[in-house]
Amino acid sequence: MNILNDKRLLLCASFVGGRAAADIGTDHGFLPAHLIVNDICDRCIAADINPLPLEQARNTVKEYALEDKVTLVLSDGLHEVDLSGVSDIVIAGMGGELISKIISECDLLFSVDNAYSLILQPMTRPWALREYLYSAGFEIEEEKCVREGRFIYSVIKAHFIGKAPSYHDDERYRYFGRIDLDDETGSAYAADRVGKLRSAAEGMIESPDSREQGEKQMQIVSKLTEILKF
Ligand SMILES: C[S@@+](CC[C@H](N)C(=O)[O-])C[C@H]1O[C@@H](n2cnc3c(N)ncnc32)[C@H](O)[C@@H]1O
Structure with missing residues (x-):
């Protein structure tokens, strides 16, 4: 059944590999409903x-009669979420730093023996999330991009x-x-990133207070432009 008409969330859903998922920052609860109704998961937590x-998520759960399969939880990040039996954790539609904070505050995620699959979709500052994941010992096993209207989003699968x-x-x-730059959407995402970084660097260079920082950022832009050429 077609509950999700959002390609970004559909890509997140396609990364779910286990039978029980927790959606943190679920909003309308469409993702958990999609996972159950399409038999991708047996049960979900919508937090x-x-x-x-x-409440919106509660309405979605009611609409599709999923009360026995979707648990609704009021929770800041994963603090109130019972992860017993959960395989996949989706954190989508938030800033890269907030996603990093939510991960960093949950000790259970820092286990090699019981590694959860994290499906992460940063709306802003994705580099901050990637930097955090690397420094905290999380490996990105897959990253793909999707175009939705004027925007291109990246979705990360990490453990x-x-x-x-x-x-x-x-x-x-x-x-x-870790996106594939040979892929059309992947290379468009990368070009878009470089464009945004370049505009920001140009703006910084205009002002004496931020000129030095802008010039450093322009060096990064040059490196990234070189990478895109190959
Ligand atoms: C922009 S919506 C994204 C909804 C959906 N995940 C998506 O990607 O379309 C962000 C949601 O995250 C929730 N949120 C923000 N900070 C949160 C936190 N620390 N813990 C749990 N949920 C949070 C907000 O209340 C909001 O419903």
């Missing part, structure tokens, strides 16, 4: 920090390995992630 979105991943925490990793 949100705000009561109003959780804890307890050490630095085999790739490097360099400019390519931070700004282009």
